[in-house]
Amino acid sequence: MNKLSEAERYLLDAVRRGDEQGWPQLVDRYQGRLLAFARSRVRDAGEAEDLVQEAFIGLLRGLEKFRGDSSLETYLFSILRRRIIDAYRGKAKSLCLLRDTLRAGDDDSDAGPESRLPAPDLTASTYARNAEHRGEMHSALAGAIDELVCGYKDALNFRELQIIELVFYAQLKNAEVAEAVGVDAGHVGTVKHRSLARIRKHLLDQVAPGSPASGSSAAGTSPDPPDSPDLPDIPDALLTAVWEDHRPSCPKRSTIGGYHLGTLDPGWQGYVDFHLNRLGCRFCLANLDDLKESEDRAHLDRLRQRVLQSTVGFLKKG
Numbered sequence: 001m002n003k004l005s006e007a008e009r010y011l012l013d014a015v016r017r018g019d020e021q022g023w024p025q026l027v028d029r030y031q032g033r034l035l036a037f038a039r040s041r042v043r044d045a046g047e048a049e050d051l052v053q054e055a056f057i058g059l060l061r062g063l064e065k066f067r068g069d070s071s072l073e074t075y076l077f078s079i080l081r082r083r084i085i086d087a088y089r090g091k092a093k094s095l096c097l098l099r100d101t102l103r104a105g106d107d108d109s110d111a112g113p114e115s116r117l118p119a120p121d122l123t124a125s126t127y128a129r130n131a132e133h134r135g136e137m138h139s140a141l142a143g144a145i146d147e148l149v150c151g152y153k154d155a156l157n158f159r160e161l162q163i164i165e166l167v168f169y170a171q172l173k174n175a176e177v178a179e180a181v182g183v184d185a186g187h188v189g190t191v192k193h194r195s196l197a198r199i200r201k202h203l204l205d206q207v208a209p210g211s212p213a214s215g216s217s218a219a220g221t222s223p224d225p226p227d228s229p230d231l232p233d234i235p236d237a238l239l240t241a242v243w244e245d246h247r248p249s250c251p252k253r254s255t256i257g258g259y260h261l262g263t264l265d266p267g268w269q270g271y272v273d274f275h276l277n278r279l280g281c282r283f284c285l286a287n288l289d290d291l292k293e294s295e296d297r298a299h300l301d302r303l304r305q306r307v308l309q310s311t312v313g314f315l316k317k318g
Contacts, residue, residue: 008072016063027056030076032293033253037077037286041084051087055080069139074247077283081244095244096170097280137203141239142246144202148195149248158271159183163191165249165279168239180278199234247283251275256287 004012011029014022034055038048058079059066066075081095145168152161159181166177167188174192178185243249251259251272258264259272275281276288 003071003074004068005071009068012063012066012072015060026072030073031056032290033073033287034076034080036289036293037282038080038084040282040286042088047087051080051083054083058083069142070246073253074245074250077247078245095282097282097285138242138245140203140206141199141234141242142248143206144199145239145243146246146248147202148198156267158267158274160191161249161271162274162279163188164195165275167192167195168236169243169249169281170279171236171240196234199239203234249275250281250284253287253291256284257291260288260291 007029011022011026015026031052034052035048038051039045042048042051055076059076062079070078148164149161152158152164162181163177163183166172166180167174172180174185174188177188181188251268255264255268255272256276259269259276262269264272276284
């Protein structure tokens with residue numbers, strides 16, 4: 001499923017056909033948010049800029065293989081994150097500030113979920129064996145998670161969306177999630193079980209469409225899907241890795257802008273506030289920082305024009 005916006009398709013088409021304005025426009029569009037993200041994870045400003053530069057180079061090198069399965073922003077964030085992991089393996093902070101806070105005393109607190117993934121032969125599930133390679137499982141998992149998240153958003157069920165973010169994205173324990181959201185730990189377990197069942201059912205449908213366990217339902221609005229011994233086991237760490245690669249729950253940049261201006265409906269305003277300030281998603285915090293800086297730059301540009309226009313008559317001619 002292609003997730004590119006019209007603007008992203010336009011920019012990519014311009015770059016691919018060699019339009020001399022296409023690449024500068026693409027860089028201008030994304031460099032601020034990428035740099036804000038890199039600076040949140042790398043102390044040295046020069047190194048952060050180097051990593052952003054490498055991410056753009058990585059985009060060009062892989063341009064022909066990019067099929068639009070994610071937004072261009074998400075794809076660039078993914079390239080940049082991998083560059084940071086390669087450069088600072090074992091040292092780079094996680095993608096959720098809340099996880100960093102709660103794991104501050106752990107020996108592996110700075111290790112991302114990739115470092116906790118079992119070897120490929122240990123993570124192979126029933127679906128992965130049928131699909132013959134993990135790349136297809138990764139893609140199918142992304143679709144399953146996206147369907148689950150969209151169900152919660154469409155139903156405005158932000159409480160349960162917060163729960164699965166904390167469970168799968170931040171990898172918190174049930175008790176920690178319960179305390180963060182203000183619910184009983186048993187409820188967290190129920191939401192996690194129900195969500196995993198829906199994800200497994202989606203995967204099974206990819207392998208055997210029309211099977212009794214396949215089908216779809218809106219998250220939080222339909223009975224729990226039945227358990228089945230044929231449904232694949234999915235390691236939590238793999239779910240987190242897929243979540244970080246595809247960012248299914250991250251608000252759109254325009255939504256973050258609406259949050260910054262205070263123009264969202266109360267439910268969305270509260271959810272985005274949680275995602276930014278409680279969960280602490282570094283991707284979205286980078287977008288917010290870039291929006292604020294852009295706003296400041298625009299304000300200075302407007303002031304500059306006002307000053308120039310109002311003082312032109314005072315300047316000596318020739």
